[in-house]
Amino acid sequence: MRRTDPQRGQVLPVVLATLALAAAAIAVSHRVARGVAQESAVVNAADAAAYSGAAWTARRLNLIAYTNRALIANHIAVGHAVAYISWLRYTDDAVEQIERYARFIPYVGPAVSQAERLLSKATKVSAHTTGLYIRGTDAYLDILTTTQYDARIGLRKGKVDEAMRRVVHRHDEQFKINDADAIDAIPAPYEAGMDARLFAERFSSYLALDSVGPGKDDGYFQRLLSATIDRDRGLSRWLRGPARRGRPRYGRGGRKWNHSVFHTVRFRKQGVTQQPPLPDAGGWRSGDRLQVSFFNPAKFSWGSWATLASGRASADGLGGNYRGVSKYTRLENPPADKKLLRIPALVTAPLPGADDADDANAVNAHLSIGEVRYRVPDNCGRYCPARHRPATLFNPYWEAALSEPQLPRLP
Secondary structure (H helix, E strand, C coil): CCCCCHHHHHHHHHHHHHHHHHHHHHHHHHHHHHHHHHHHHHHHHHHHHHHHHHHHHHHHHHHHHHHHHHHHHHHHHHHHHHHHHHHHHHHHHHHHHHHHHHCCCCCHHHHHHHHHHHHHHHHHHHHHHHHHHHHHHHHHHHHHHHHHHHHHHCCCHHHHHHHHHHHHHHHCCCCEECCHHHHHCCCCCHHHHHHHHHHHHCCHHHHCEEEECHHHCCCHHHHHHHHHHHHCHHHHHHHCCCCCCCCCCHHHCCCCEEEEECCCEEEEEEEEEECCCCCCCCCCEEEEEEEEEEEECCCCEECCCEEEEEEEEEHHHHHCCCCCCCCEEEECCCCCCCEEEEEEEEEEEECCCCCCCCCCCCEEEEEEEEEEEECCCCCCCCCCCCCCCCCCCCCCCEEEEEECCCCCCCC
16 A cells, blocks of 8 residues: 655645746746837837938928029029020121121121121021920920929828828838827827827828919019029029019119220120019020210210110020919928928827727837928038028928927826
8 A cells, every 4th residue: 555745745835836926927027028029119219200201291392492493493494594595696697797897898797797697597506406395394304393383292191191100010011100090999098188189190291382373472583583693693693583574674783794995986895684583483585786976075084885786685586475484382481490291190009918908008009200301411512502591492401300209108
């Protein structure tokens, strides 16, 4: 008959209890570890989504800035081409006047006549080529305007949210971003604050921009155009002139000189290019002329000016109803702190093992804020804009960053 060891009977329950406690500890530790890992993943997903939304927005703002620059550059190029044809026609007219008097001079007359014929042909060919160039530029400006429209569409709520959603799903397919049902599951008082914040900020990127025509913006485009021309000495010489319609006002142009011969005869050359403030920024008009005045000894004063040669050109005349810049995009209200947009990214995920999705404590949530800022680089060249100037959509200096959320951290 086998005897039972009393101590062995007492050890077995202890071992079983210890194993049960160890199993429970392992299960709890595993669940805690999963929760901690998920919380870290949620934080990373929220940061990545917020930064991606800001980067998505900043890239499109920079695209709009580049296209704005291209609109102005190509529009100025058309004005320069118009001024060149005006000057070329004036030169052709001047050589034609000289040819009338030089034709009777042996050897000189035939040479001048040949030069006048060549110059006249070159002027006509240049005018025709410039007309084709202006029509092509007109079509290109329309493409740039359409590109800006597409960039603005990309800043709408659904587009930005879709970009952030793709980033979040790369972390976990179960994660949700800016989800209304998930917001309802957030404990008070965070729920009301998140509803208000998402409503206020997720639409701001699109509403902060304004698409407007040059003639309907209180002269903003015209001032920017004039500032661009005045900043370059070469452009100012060819394109300086009043922002008005009608006949050229030569006295306010940049292509001019004045010379006197023995204080008896004086000549002056004048040239001006005008930029009418039209709704489509078209209508470049340019004129050049050469004038002479004689000194009157009897009155001891100079006589009136007589025009010897002249030339004119217009964008409409060369290209046939040049449309120019029909619309461009600018900021509705430039921010004082140069932080244009704040893009919230609220990422939520059900806690591991949670059965009740409506339970306020059954979600893991984190809020990150992406920020779109305007910052002028430290070394961007001699034409770098001053840092104290307000943010603008004509400089591609928009960048993305993360900012601290203004709401307390969500549990």
